[in-house]
Amino acid sequence: MNETQLRELTREFLAKFDHTTMEPLEFLQARFDAGLAWVHFPTGLGGLDLPRAHQSIVDEELAGTPDNDPRRIGIGLGMAAPTILAFGTDEQKQRYLRPLWTGEEVWCQLFSEPGAGSDLAALGTRAVRENGDGDWLMTGQKVWTSSAHNARFAILVARHDPDLPKHAGLTYFILDMTDPGVDVRPLRQITGEAEFNEVFMTEARVPDANRLGAVGEGWKVAQTTLMNERVAIGSRPAPRDGGMSGVVAQTWRDHQENHTPDLHDRLLDLWTQSEALRLAGIRLRQQLAAGAPGPEGSAMKLAFARLAQELTGLEVEVLGDEGLRFDDWTLRRPEKVDFTGRDAGYRYLRAKGNSIEGGTSEVLRNIIAERVLGLPAEPRTDTKVAWKDLPR
């Protein structure tokens, strides 16, 4: 199918399904079934086996139709879905992708633990097979789990064999968050609210049919998730003068009483850098059209986090005394992170997490140094030792 035919198909779909009279969910389900969800996915799984770049045609034609259900979050769409597509069985793809895309089922990511964040391969949650070949039983603690309180399913990395070196002893699973062995507790953040949680698992049950990839392949599967996560966080499409730079530029226009030459210079500098990053994001998405994301996504995410923090800091300064206001310190449980609909104080505080979530800026610099620039790797002494013998 060429670009003109795809545009035609999308228009035919729109003529047949009237989004102004249908329930938003029904419209999304029909869109998935027509292959117009993510066109680079296979036919029958929300796509049409087309190049990823063709998605922009569909998005253009369907602009203004329902797609902003807060349950349609990046963890499902940007991280779980590409991992299920790459490693899932046919049954798993059929079962999970449609309700994930429509937002009927929310997903969360059970990776980080109190003793394993940047060094994810050190994680200790145990996956033990009942009677040697039955269901898997998960026991351990995860932390910083965004949206766990809304999630129906989780992508989970656990240790099936502590006698193997840390990377080799990991396996990747899909966990049903409604299992009685799963306990989700809120964690208050610097913003006062609780987007994320700690999650305790006590023999939470996972059938072997919910294993994603082979036993022992967990590290490889997790890499697919993490590469997609960095791209999902770092290269969200925002129009020119949109996103954070647009918000701060508007604050500047609205507060002429606080203008100084220094603030003006800094705003122009950050606006220019944001524009360069936006264009680099377009280039990255075009590269992605050709295959899976590589370590280049780490550079986007690194630059995005730095700019988000500098821009939100500048906005607080531009606002003067008013910038010290804060709208809400209750332990809110937001369905979605909303940078633009809140006040400057919230943006300033929430942006602090941008250089931690999805890989810290220090760790991303290591990845860029080693895998993009080809610099010598950090010395590692723990990769050939059994995980159980590593100091913790």
Ligand SMILES: Cc1cc2nc3c(=O)[nH]c(=O)nc-3n(C[C@H](O)[C@H](O)[C@H](O)COP(=O)(O)OP(=O)(O)OC[C@H]3O[C@@H](n4cnc5c(N)ncnc54)[C@H](O)[C@@H]3O)c2cc1C
């Ligand atoms: C808003 C937010 C949402 C999150 N959501 C999720 C989620 O949904 N699911 C999930 O699993 N996790 C989530 N996380 C957790 C996040 O992935 C971890 O916080 C992150 O990977 C860092 O791990 P850590 O907190 O254990 O810090 P540590 O790994 O202990 O790092 C501490 C400090 O040491 C530095 N450091 C560590 N190793 C190196 C190194 N080799 N070289 C140089 N410096 C190093 C780090 O940069 C950091 O400054 C979230 C975090 C935030 C802030």
